[in-house]
Amino acid sequence: MSVHPVVTEVTARIAARSAASRSAYLQRLTESHSEGPVRRDLACSNFAHGFAGITGGDKEALRALRRPNVAIVSAYNDMLSAHQPMDEYPAWIKDAARAVGGVAQFAGGVPAMCDGITQGRAGMELSLFSRDVIAMSTAVALSHDMFDSTLLLGVCDKIVPGLLIGALSFGHLPAILVPAGPMHSGLPNSEKARVRQLFAEGKASRENLLEAEAASYHSPGTCTFYGTANSNQLVVEVMGLHLPGASFVPPGTKLRRALTEEAARRAVEISRGEDYTPIGHVVDEKSVVNGVIALLATGGSTNHTMHLVAIASAAGIELGWDDFADLSAVVPLLTRVYPNGSADINHFQAAGGVGFLVGTLLDAGLLHADVRTVAGPGLDRYRQEPVLVEGVLTWRNGPGRSLDLDVLRPASEPFAADGGLRMLSGNLGRAVLKVSAVKPEHRVVEAPARVFTSQEAFSAAFQAGELEHDVVVVVRQQGPQANGMPELHKLIPALGVLMDRGFRVALVTDGRMSGASGKIPAAIQVTPEAAVGGPLARVRDGDVLRVDAETGTLEALVDPAVLADRDLVDFPPDAQAWTGTGRELFGALRRSVGPADRGASVFGPIAASHFAGRANQEVTR
Template identity: 85%
Template sequence: MSPTHPVVTEVTRRIATRSAVGRTAYLERLAAAATESTTRSGMGCSNLAHGFAGITGGDKAALRALRKPNIGIVSAYNDMLSAHQPMDEYPAWIKEAARGVGGIAQFAGGVPAMCDGITQGRDGMELSLFSRDVIAMSTGVALAHDMFDATLLLGVCDKIVPGMLIGALSFGHLPAILVPAGPMSSGLTNSEKSRVRQLYAEGKATREDLLEAEAASYHSPGTCTFYGTANSNQLVNEVMGLHLPGATFVPPGTPLRRALTEEAARRVIAISRGAEHTPLGHVVDERSIVNGVIALLATGGSTNLTMHLVAIASAAGIELSWDDFSDLSSVVPLLSRVYPNGSADINHFQAAGGVQFLVGTLLDAGLLHRDVHTVAGFGLDRYRTEPVLVDGELVWRDGPAESLDKSVLRGVDEPFAADGGLRMMSGNLGRAVIKVSAVAPENRIVEAPARVFTTQEGFAEAFQAGELDRDVVVVVRNQGPQANGMPELHKLTPPLGVLMDRGHKVAIVTDGRMSGASGKIPAAIQLTPEAAVGGPLGRVRDGDVVRLDAETGTLEVFVDANELADRPMVDFPADAQAWTGTGRELFAALRRAVGPADRGASVFGPVAASHFEGQWDRASR
């Protein structure tokens, strides 16, 4: 057994040190909220009567008697999103399983769940990131009835799981388990889907060709199978000890998936009281947060998690920074190749050994904290085991000690790359994130004239007109949280892939997002300070030479500092009156209050609303 790596130890220590005041206050709040008996035992009779009025049968009598633990189910189920459609049957399964071990379960509330794949490139995408904090508040509303001794969080995708977890951490005195649905079966290969998208961008494929390819890729219930934010969320949550071991990538519609869902109900009741009592706020601590970051880095996961994990940590009183990601990335090797970092999908990753092999090799190398609380018990070694059904009974056995496909998953002793492929960039344009795990080494340094856009549509028009058929750094600004909600900009990727395939040096610099689907194009994203609050990206002009160097982590525009500072800001985003339609006007308060990307792009916490000195004042225009 190797000792914990010194960099992992040091990063964890400094996180704990800088978080001491906030974390202590958070834990004190949890202690004050905890109760010796069932939570609802302190309720007035009228309050309690409202809480069980809609229930019939034995559950009503049990709730009234104040003895049995009650699970609050919070679900993101809807039948439009493939990842959440399987959750339709979960509440009934959970209620029956809870009764079998002397508990009760109530459906506490639903949370919104939107799909970036559906809203991509459309106005609704500008609500996507804000939906995370709405989900957190919705989870808070569900649990605020104070009827529950534990909670099960049913959710999968980007924004949804982080939002549910942030909300549940406000009730961190309660045990909680996240319950996934699993990935859809493998369809059209990701490389073929990407090829058709590029052909369509060039006008060499029809819309029907494109729709056929997309429908063959996203074809059934379950999570999309590429390694985007949804699957990054799931993997990170398991390594943080928030899923049952091995639960993450079991497909929907299988006996094992149902067995794990039912076991989550039994397990959360077991940890709701007594010797195994395990509050959520004790599972999510400095060590588990670091474990989550390391899992993200080791697998080349979604850049969205550089915001979500910061926001999740903050909800537990912990201050996580982008510098922590960067320092950990320098010592955590890249161990998996899953699209867009390779040709395999998440089902291939699971078949090669999955989370169990990943945890094992990282633990053996001292790159994960072993001594952590998890929903399965104390110690991360439990997550080296995988669930199976033996004669219909759920049991756990040792996971694979060796990768079963080294083209997809490897051990620490033979990684795909020496570092995690996620790097922080800085320079006279600000700070940004870049994911290089899918970027070929020869494409990681780009120095070229800028072409500036404020919309994806403007970029598409320039591409179709042949104006970008050269070496170019595409700057897309006013895409940050305060500008328009920080939408993802995936419509840029196929045309830029075409330009790269033609032999041009190309890169993206933006204060918007690209998420886990960012691939072979070097993309400095989530740039902060964003242009809308006075960030220097708002002063870049067409033709300015920009250098993106992913090897050294530098991002700069070659303009004299005084000249750059004296340039007027241009292309301001739409004011509040113009930011309407598709429900956007309902989110205006969040847009005004949101904090910067490197602090989680959250509306919660002390950095929201006033995060930059001299930030752009819309009212002054």
């Protein structure tokens, strides 16, 4: 099957605009690569420090420069359910690497915070910045020049993108991502959402709410809804950075352990020689486009409209929101997983999982097959699924048809003809809207604005009965430079109540909503943000706003001269308010972070100076 012409065209234009930066990146990889272990060039004192803590045969192997050395970089902690299973991984990895003639060392840990715990609290304002801290922590771990390849242990939200960005700075090293898998299904997500909405209305107690939440998040493993964590796993597998079928095998199973051990063996194999597969060559223009298509075809997390841009940039590739928009127009929606359906990620896996998804997209010409992966050349390998046969790991062909058409469909019979994300633009800037869970009749909203600068102010107005009408809720000063761009999920239950009461409701914000925005049409990640003088800072209560996911527009229906003549409200934001819970330690990142449509990153020339210039252009246009 030939590749769809739009996929081909978008890939070609990404490559063209990235030619200079990608060439420079690849040249850096060439200069960093060595035919033998790079540690051979360390001075004796430096080298001795690198193996002083090892005992036995591994020490002699490293000292003699005989074996590949695999770096383990892990986000393990025992508080977060998604990362708790990784406690045992380093021991398994070391044994498996040793068995095939390699050595593995625990090179370093990276922080892993949970957006589920920090929702609505000050700690959430550190969440997006934690991605770049993780990238820097990964670089610190790999900076000792002791390693020939890398295993990246991580699962959730900012953690996988951070690990990838850091590893791509050492793009001459092969790297494999190693997940932990989802927890077993608990309370259905739809029931959890129902209880949350009842609590917002005052019809359920805190005890009722806690019981529902504890029944949903109940054991080690990743949360089972299709938010950023599970979007991470699916996207990076389709990009060829997991072993085939590794994403959604539950923790605590023999197959999960076998896949972890195989990742260690494979890291040794691809460290040098004919199988040498550096991550900087795996992540290329085609791989990035494959990741975007996987996201769109599954209605995945809106966070990846920033994370994939930042990951691509780390590999010298310039990915933009227009690329997402053009691909979304031709990529069908093939899954219904909560919040855009009642099933969870375990149901998706049982219906055919990533193997079926990759197969049907390849057959439809919607993925590039001719890519490099950690499993070898070509994406066809990712049609397969892992199994244990008499205790031995092997791969077999995945199902040729979906085993549940209510959850997973072939490209020839999609849930919708186009992808689950929309890019909006207009006189309020640019934004992202996730439509996969929004019913068609709710995708166009034109109503008076009610403006807030915090979730708490919105909640107070809701409780006071001030929002009992058609309304476009604007929550500004929530962008990267304002306060770190927190996720704003505390808004959703109340907005859902208003929608269920028959009002036309939408949300417009320069903050984030992640993969769980649900049934509310939410124009999020508005850029330029209000904190740099973006048009949101000129919106007033009562202005009629139009959020139109069908035409891709985001407009204030206000006379342009009147809008331009208005003062910028709450501009600049109060820097003194951003203290406590460690926020003051991140002030330098807040001042230098770039715009959402360029990855909301603190790295490179696309950060603050670019952002400020663009905002000024928008405001004065």
